[in-house]
Amino acid sequence: MQNQSNLIIENNVLNWEYKFGIKFSMPSNCIIYFEKENNIALNKYIRSNYDELRDKFSKHNFNLIFAPLLTNTINDLDKVVEYFLPQLTYYEIPQKVKNQYGELMFAKGLNKGIDDFGAVFPEEEFTPSSYNYSDILKLIDYKGNFNSGFILYNNVVGVSDAFYEKNSEIDFSSFFKEFEDYLAEISNLEYDAMIANIPPIVDLTEKLDEEAAQIVNDLKEKLAALTDSGQLLFIVPILKDLLDKQTEKIDFKSISKITIDKQNKILLPYFKKEVELSHLTKSVYFLFLKHPEGINLKELENFKKELLTIYISVSNQLDHDKMVKSIDDVVNLETKAIYTHLSRIKSAFYKIMDASHASHYIISGNGEENRKVLFNTNAIDWYVYDPIDDYEL
Structure with missing residues (x-):
């Protein structure tokens, strides 16, 4: 565990292995807020400054995901799942994922609508509703000690006790300024490592025709949109739950016979x-x-x-x-x-x-x-x- 003035950083406390297809692994540029106990002050700050924080993090190629604000959906989610994991089609899992995901997003949207009455009728004691992060934490097998924090690909960042001692009014500006500096530092290190290890691109077959290229690009864009918006976080636990029930039937390394x-x-x-x-x-x-x-x-x-x-x-x-x-x-x-x-x-x-x-x-x-x-x-x-x-x- 590393300590900085406002940050505490936990290493080696995550397990991102989903065991059902590399295409559905969370990318290294995601930053996911989580909490085990409702952190009202930090929640309020993120809600009030969400767009500004996303913009600041995006300058360092990181994407901030704050679950309570995610309510969007896509109509052809089943096609995306089916395209990248075609083995699941036989068991009609893509359609089941789409149905359960739609129900989840509807419930989230309803809760968000009720919660936003506070913006219409402001009250001094208004607090954002809590969100259950248990599925996400269970999915990545989080083994750390933070009650709230930010999940990166290979570590978790939390707010230090020293920060709370210095900020009796709980203004998180200085915390996020140091967080941004930390992201800038690791972003530069990861970029240098990436450039050093990029293999040459070899196209072993002829180019796709225009129609196929459009289909491929469209589906890749939809998967990227799911990932960037954070919706993939909700799809993967649903998918994992469905697959756990089919464990003995599905071999993800197998391919279909002809x-x-x-x-x-x-x-x-x-x-x-x-x-x-x-x-x-x-x-x-x-x-x-x-x-x-x-x-x-x-x-x-x-x-x-x-x-x-x-x-x-x-x-x-x-x-x-x-x-x-x-x-x-x-x-x-x-x-x-x-x-x-x-x-x-x-x-x-x-x-x-x-x-x-x-x-x-x-x-x-x-x-x-x-x-x-x-x-x-x-x-x-x-x-x-x-x-x-x-x-x-």
């Missing part, structure tokens, strides 16, 4: 998802699924016969010459058509799940080198494709 049905639909039953592709792009994907060892694109011409066979079995086209021309374009690297199809495959998966899950299914690789699907193709339930090896071009 089922290809008689209509050539690509299904991920564990995620309750269908991967939608055009007939030609689907045929390219099937070719790579048939070759788990990988295919060097420079040798794609050698797979022309097999790819045409697959395309005939998948497509509903009747124009044979047109189909042959399409396959010729795909296997000819000069047309760059193959890269378009690889991009479309990547986009199709990225539209329905986060990259951490999609990476198992897309055709990975770079340039003209060996391309392959990382998924264990022996786990595919394939009901339709039966190659016609003696088909003559």
